[in-house]
Amino acid sequence: MKMSNGVEWALHSCVTLSQSREPVPAARLAELHGTAPAYTAKQLQALSRAGIVGSTMGQSGGYVLTRPASEISALEVVRAIDGDEPAYRCTEIRQRGPLGIPAERCARPCAIARAMAAAQDAWSHALAQVSIAGLAADIDADSDGTAMPDVRRWLATTRN
Amino acid sequence: MKMSNGVEWALHSCVTLSQSREPVPAARLAELHGTAPAYTAKQLQALSRAGIVGSTMGQSGGYVLTRPASEISALEVVRAIDGDEPAYRCTEIRQRGPLGIPAERCARPCAIARAMAAAQDAWSHALAQVSIAGLAADIDADSDGTAMPDVRRWLATTRN
DNA sequence: ATGATCTCGGATATCTATTGTCCGAGTTCT
DNA sequence: AGAACTCGGACAATAGATATCCGAGATCAT
Ligand code: SF4
Ligand code: SF4
Numbered sequence: 001m002k003m004s005n006g007v008e009w010a011l012h013s014c015v016t017l018s019q020s021r022e023p024v025p026a027a028r029l030a031e032l033h034g035t036a037p038a039y040t041a042k043q044l045q046a047l048s049r050a051g052i053v054g055s056t057m058g059q060s061g062g063y064v065l066t067r068p069a070s071e072i073s074a075l076e077v078v079r080a081i082d083g084d085e086p087a088y089r090c091t092e093i094r095q096r097g098p099l100g101i102p103a104e105r106c107a108r109p110c111a112i113a114r115a116m117a118a119a120q121d122a123w124s125h126a127l128a129q130v131s132i133a134g135l136a137a138d139i140d141a142d143s144d145g146t147a148m149p150d151v152r153r154w155l156a157t158t159r160n
Numbered sequence: 161m162k163m164s165n166g167v168e169w170a171l172h173s174c175v176t177l178s179q180s181r182e183p184v185p186a187a188r189l190a191e192l193h194g195t196a197p198a199y200t201a202k203q204l205q206a207l208s209r210a211g212i213v214g215s216t217m218g219q220s221g222g223y224v225l226t227r228p229a230s231e232i233s234a235l236e237v238v239r240a241i242d243g244d245e246p247a248y249r250c251t252e253i254r255q256r257g258p259l260g261i262p263a264e265r266c267a268r269p270c271a272i273a274r275a276m277a278a279a280q281d282a283w284s285h286a287l288a289q290v291s292i293a294g295l296a297a298d299i300d301a302d303s304d305g306t307a308m309p310d311v312r313r314w315l316a317t318t319r320n
Numbered sequence: 321a322t323g324a325t326c327t328c329g330g331a332t333a334t335c336t337a338t339t340g341t342c343c344g345a346g347t348t349c350t
Numbered sequence: 351a352g353a354a355c356t357c358g359g360a361c362a363a364t365a366g367a368t369a370t371c372c373g374a375g376a377t378c379a380t
Binding site for chain 1: 164168171172175192193195242247250257272278280282285286287298299302303310
């Protein structure tokens with residue numbers, strides 16, 4: 001039960017991107033977050049493949065959110081980076097060993113797999129309720145309303 | 161978001177152990193499940209360290225559940241094998257970079273970390289509601305009430 | 321139109337954590 | 351007392367994640 005560490009950077013990047021309608025290069029995001037530029041770029045590429053962010057190449061290019069921040073859930077970001085495969089993978093132990101059950105009677109997933117799937121559904125549901133816009137608002141509130149304006153200012157002043 | 165694969169074997173082992181009040185060796189469990197004996201033993205050791213199962217050494221020794229199966233939750237088993245550290249680890253990105261926030265204002269975890277913690281709490285809560293006894297009952301129901309008696313019979317017939 | 325420059329994109333090494341295995345310490349029964 | 355069987359932790363092999371690089375391609379200025 002360990003999540004990929006890059007999810008954190010990706011979420012930070014999405015929150016930052018929600019504050020700018022103009023494209024932001026990956027290197028700029030890395031500088032702002034104090035993270036390794038090359039690896040940050042990798043996370044952005046994954047987000048691009050998932051269709052969460054759009055990319056513009058060439059000079060004055062960069063990444064932009066493809067949808068309003070209120071329409072992007074944290075679950076989508078997590079799945080884009082960490083993969084959408086379920087955490088629990090059934091190896092069909094019940095079919096092995098001396099008491100193996102023939103495959104014909106294993107149409108439905110077993111009780112253990114069902115319980116695990118239900119737990120993951122609860123987890124996914126909790127993350128689906130959280131949007132990038134909501135995260136930005138909460139972070140702003142935590143900083144007494146100065147965090148997001150500061151980000152917007154920084155993005156504007158360091159342009160070119 | 162990938163769970164350790166050994167969790168599956170550990171849960172199977174716990175369900176099987178709930179059907180026998182006498183100690184069952186790790187090798188016997190591995191034979192029943194058709195899994196690698198050495199690695200199965202490793203999972204049992206982790207369960208023993210967590211206090212979920214008790215071990216008896218020497219001849220006719222093995223593992224036994226320390227509590228009634230109805231009092232053991234799936235969450236405990238998962239945590240024993242997969243570790244109890246949270247899936248999301250905050251690297252405090254907000255303290256890095258040009259807009260780094262001083263540590264004095266970072267007493268509370270940030271909004272992103274809070275959202276992740278809430279999701280994991282939902283996941284944990286779902287797993288805490290599931291007991292080993294409940295899993296055994298469900299597996300039994302799926303097999304028309306033949307699975308658990310078969311296990312008990314197999315454990316008895318192959319003794320010594 | 322052309323060149324230079326800046327961007328993303330995927331292919332490529334390195335490194336940690338999981339998986340898988342082994343043999344010795346210790347206990348029980350004969 | 352002896353023998354056999356058990357668990358327990360220490361030891362390699364493997365897969366996944368981490369971190370990085372340079373080339374393809376587009377944009378802007380000239
Ligand atoms: S899904 Fe159930 S029966 Fe199948 S391998 Fe996992 S625990 Fe065993
Ligand atoms: S907890 Fe929040 S502020 Fe801290 S590193 Fe994670 S995402 Fe950033």
